[in-house]
Amino acid sequence: MDITAVNALPYEDFVNIFGNVVEKCPIITAAVWSRRPFVSLNALEAAISEFIDDLPESGKEGILRCHPDLAGRDLHSGTLTRESREEQARAGMDALSSGEASRMSRLNEEYKTRFGFPFVICARMNDKANILRQLTERCGNERAVERERGIEEVKKICRLRLQGLVLCDAPNKL
Numbered sequence: 554m555d556i557t558a559v560n561a562l563p564y565e566d567f568v569n570i571f572g573n574v575v576e577k578c579p580i581i582t583a584a585v586w587s588r589r590p591f592v593s594l595n596a597l598e599a600a601i602s603e604f605i606d607d608l609p610e611s612g613k614e615g616i617l618r619c620h621p622d623l624a625g626r627d628l629h630s631g632t633l634t635r636e637s638r639e640e641q642a643r644a645g646m647d648a649l650s651s652g653e654a655s656r657m658s659r660l661n662e663e664y665k666t667r668f669g670f671p672f673v674i675c676a677r678m679n680d681k682a683n684i685l686r687q688l689t690e691r692c693g694n695e696r697a698v699e700r701e702r703g704i705e706e707v708k709k710i711c712r713l714r715l716q717g718l719v720l721c722d723a724p725n726k727l
């Protein structure tokens with residue numbers, strides 16, 4: 554689908570197709586629909602990014618809370634969204650040793666207890682070693698730092714999901 558086709562979509566189709574570019578936050582897609590026509594994929598991505606940036610801290614933390622843990626309950630119970638399942642599998646989250654899995658679980662809980670929202674990272678840009686390293690390091694940050702860092706990762710996830718849906722003229726790059 555190219556950007557012209559995107560702009561021609563009725564609201565329902567737009568939200569059905571793009572509603573999960575930010576995990577379980579279709580409201581963002583529903584909101585940016587009114588900003589069409591988008592001159593490019595980058596413009597659509599920028600509209601989403603601006604909507605997120607304009608949210609209060611509670612809204613940004615709400616977006617983070619919509620993300621399933623990496624190698625967490627949703628993965629094991631098969632309740633991940635398609636996008637999240639594919640992303641987590643590509644990062645090897647479904648193939649952890651028992652030691653790695655218990656370390657991920659402990660660190661995810663420690664992170665969530667400290668910040669009140671889950672650790673979020675763009676899984677497709679990281680392997681399991683780097684994810685574990687980042688989770689360990691980021692547990693030591695301040696809440697405000699992690700809120701912004703998590704939102705940066707949400708935007709990377711969104712960009713890759715958009716690139717999977719819309720043919721973009723520029724070469725795929727982050």
Ligand SMILES: NC(=O)NC1=NC(=O)NC1=O
Nearest residue numbers: 637640672673674675676
């Ligand atoms: N907590 C997370 O970072 N979750 C995820 N990151 C991804 O890239 N996909 C996810 O489900």
